[in-house]
Amino acid sequence: MYDRWVAAGYFTADASSEKPPFSIVLPPPNVTGSLHMGHALNHTLMDAMSRRRRMQGYEVLWLPGMDHAGIATQNVVERQLAGEGLSRHDLGREKFVERVWEWKAEYGGRILGQMKRLGDGVDWSRERFTMDENLSKAVQTVFKNFFDEGLIYRAERIINWCPRCQTALSDIEVDHNDDDGELVSIRYGDGDTAIVVATTRAETMLGDTAVAVHPDDERYAHLVGTEVELPLTGRRIPIVADKHVDPEFGTGAVKVTPAHDPNDFEIGRRHDLPMLTIMNERAEITAPGPFEGLDRFEARPAVVAALREAGRIVAEKRPYVHAVGHCSRCDTVVEPRLSLQWWVKVEELAKLAGDAVRDGRTKIHPPELGKRYFDWVDNMHDWTISRQLWWGHRIPVYYGPEGEVVCVGPDEQPPSGEGWTQDPDVLDTWFSSGLWPMSTLGWPASSSEDLAKFYPTSVLSTGYDILFFWVVRMMMFGVHQMNGKQPFDHVYLHGLIRDANGKKMSKSRGNVIDPLEWMDAYGADATRFTLARGANPGADMALADEWAAGSRNFCTKLWNATKFAMMNGASVAAPLPAAADLTEADRWILGRLGALVSEVDGLFEDFQFAKVAGALYQFTWNELCDWYLELAKVQLYQGDSSRVTATRSVLGHVLDTVLRLLHPFIPFITEKLWTALTGGESLVIASWPSPAAGYADAVADARIADVQKLVTEIRRFRADQGLKPGQKVASRLAGYTGGHESAIRSLVRLTEPAEDFAASASLEVALADGVVTVELDLSGTVDVAAERKRLEKDLAAARKELTQTEAKLGNEAFIAKAPEHVVDKIKVRQETAVADIDRITARLAALPAS
RNA sequence: GGGCGCAUAGCUCAGCGGAAGAGCACUCGGCUUACACCCGAGCGGUCGCAGGUUCGAACCCUGCUGCGCCCACCA
16 A cells, blocks of 8 residues: 555646645654664654645645664664674775675664554655755765864864764764762872872873862862872873852862862863863873773773772772763763864854743743753853764864865865875764754755745654654754755654653663564554644653554454444435435534644644644544444434435445544544445545534534433443333433434333333433433332432432532632632532432332332 | 753544543444445553643643653763
C-alpha cells in the first residue's frame, strides 16, 4: 500500500502549485541511526499534520533526509577499521573519507526503510543528506559570509577535548555527571609564606603558574604579590588576587593551571600568567620528569604519592562528589585543553534568534517552553565549530606561506602555489544541520522554486530536549541569512518517551521499547495511534504494552464496525437524505459528527494531538459503535425500505467521515476500509471533512439522551435483579412518549406486555420532561432484598444531595455573590433531590416485606 | 549552584475558580446474528503536606516535602 502511495506521487510536492504551501523538514536522523520510540512519535505527529493539510488542499512538502553526524559516524567506521587491525591514519584522510562513504552506501540510512514501515508520507524525490553538494555549498557560503562579517574567528582558548575521539567538543557535546572524586589538600611553600590549596586533579599541579586568593581575604592579604615554591618542580609561582576565588570554599586558596582549566585560563588571562601545557592530546603528561608519559589517571595517584613523600599533603584525601564533563559520544572524561579553534560569535545571532520568537514570527508550542528558549539564547557562549575529524565539511580556510589566512567562498578557487595549505579540521555537525530548512530547499541558489514556495517552513516538530541544540542554531542561521525570515512559523515540542513506570528508557536499564517490535506485534497503525494518544504538548509520556494493545483493539473495532456497516449495505453513493427524512438517531449522530469535526480541527490547530486522538476514540467507540450502530440495527432489521435506505446512507456517511478524520493517525487501515467503502482512489488525496451543517438538532439530541438514560437505568436495574443480559422480560413503559420505545425494548431485551401481564417490579426514571415508570413482569423472580438495598442506597444519596444543596442555598454570602446560572443549577439539583426522596420512599413502602 | 516543570482512582494521564473524569487494571454477569482484541453492570480518590485569598479552590498565592528535566567554570 505504501509503495502504491509513493508511486502515485501523492507525497511529491509541486513547487509550482497554486495551492497554499505547507512544509515540514524532517529533523535529520543520524546516518548511523535506527528508529527509536522518540522518532516514531515525532514522525507520527509530522505525518498526521502533513496528511491532514494535504487533505485540506495544501501543497504539502515533508522533506526527508539524514545528518552525516561527524563524530558518531567517524567512530563507527573507525571501529570497523579497528576490527581489521587498522586505524584511520593507516588509510590516510582521503581513503578514510572514501571508506565512510562506502559505509554509508552499505549500512547507512537503515532508518529510511523503517520510516516507510511507519507510513511516513515524505517526499522521497527530495531526500537530502547534509554532505550533498548543495548542502555543502550552503555550509561554505555561510562560513564565508560569517567570516567576512567577523562572526567567525579563530582563537586559542580552553576547549572541551575528548582524548579518545581526539577532537574538540562544543559545550552541548559534553554531559556533566556527578562523579566521585577526592579532594586533596597540598601545601605550597614553607614557613610563613606557606599556602594550602585543595584540588581534585592533583596531576595538574605540574602546570600551575600561580596560586589565587580572593582580593578581600585578609588571611592571605600579606602574601599577595609574593611567590611560593611549587612542590616537585622547583619552580616559583606568584600569589595573585582574583575575585573569582570563593573564600568560603576549602582553604580559600586555589591553584591556577591556565592551560588545563577554564576558570584558571580566565584568571591567567587577567593576570597575564604563563600558560603551561603539561598534557598532550591523548591526555598524557608531557612535563619533563618522573611523570612524563603517564596517562592523567595514572599520574594523579603518582603525583599525590610523590607529594606525600615530600611532606606536602596536609590533609587526608576526602571523598568529594563533583560535576565532571564526559564526551557525549564515548563517555570519556573530557579534558579541558588550551587549543586553537574556530569560533562563532553568537551574541548578535542569538539576539536575532531571540527576537524572532519575541515578536511572534516563530511561535513555540507549548508556550511555557518559550522561557527555556530565552534562557538559552540570552546566555549563549561562543560556539566552537572546528572539529579535529576527517568526516565532515572541511573548513574552507587556507593558510599561506607568509601567514596569510584566506577564506574561500563556494565559487572561488583556493589560492594555489607553494606553501598554501587548507585547514585540516572539519565543522561541527550542527553547523550543517543548522542550515537544514534553507539548504534542503535549495539555498543559496536564489532561483530555487522550493525555497520560494516552502520557506519559511510551517512547523518544526521535535522533542523539547533538542530545542537548544538544534532549533536555536537553525533560528540563528535562518534569521540572519534570510533577511530576518524565520526558518519556521511554529515550533512544536513534544515530550520524551518513558517506560510504563515513567522511567527514562535506556539501554543500560533494559527498559527500551523498540517501535519495530511494536509494529510487528500490534501493527504500524496501532503503534502510531498509541503515540498520538500520549502526545500532550511538552509533556513526557509513559508507554506500556497495554497501551499498544488498546490501540490495536481500537483498530479492530473500527474494522469490525466498517465491516458491519458494509455488510448491511452502507453506502456513500447517494447523497445524505435531508434532515426531515431521517430519524432522531440519525440526526443525533450526524450532529455529533459535525461537532467532532469542529473539535478535531480546533485541537489540531492547537497541536493537541492527544486530545484529537482521544476525541476520535471516544466518538468512534462510545457514540458510534455503542449507540448509533445498535440503534441503526433496529432500522436495518425492522424498518421499512425507505428507512433502510436512509440508514445505509447515514452509516456510509458517518464512517466515511470518521475514516477521513482518523487517517492522519491510522493511515493503513483507514485507507483499506475507505477505498472498500467508497470505491474512491485513495484516502491520502481525499478531502478533509468540513462540519456538516443542517443536521444538528437539539430535540433529537435530548430524545437520544433520554434513550441512553432509560437504557442504562434499565440495564442496571436488570443487573441488580440478577437477570441475565439476554433474558427476555415482559414490560410496560408507562409515561414514555419519546418515540423510541421499540429501540429501547430491543436494546434491553424487554418484550411487549402479554395479556396476563402482571407487574412485579418497577423502576422510575426521571427524564427531562417527566418520569417514566418501567414495569417488569418478573413472575416471581424479583429479588426483594436486592431491590430494597438498591433503593436505600439511592435514598441515602438523594438525602445527602438535599443536605448539600440546602446548605449551599442557605448561605447568604453565596447567594449574594454567585452568578445566577450557578444558583439556578443548584436549585434544580435540590428540586430533583426532593422529588427523588418522595419517589424512592414511596417505592420502599410499596415493597413487599422480605 | 541556578532555572523550569510535575505531584489527581492500583497504573498512565486529562481537568486548571463553580456538583471529582478517561483509558488500563480489578469485581460481577454475558459466546445478545460487526467485534470475547467483545458486550453490559460495578468497585475505586479528604486532587502530596501546611497555611492564605474567595461566597466557593484540584484549579490562584506563600511555605514545605518528594520526584523529573535543563543549564552550570566553585578548585
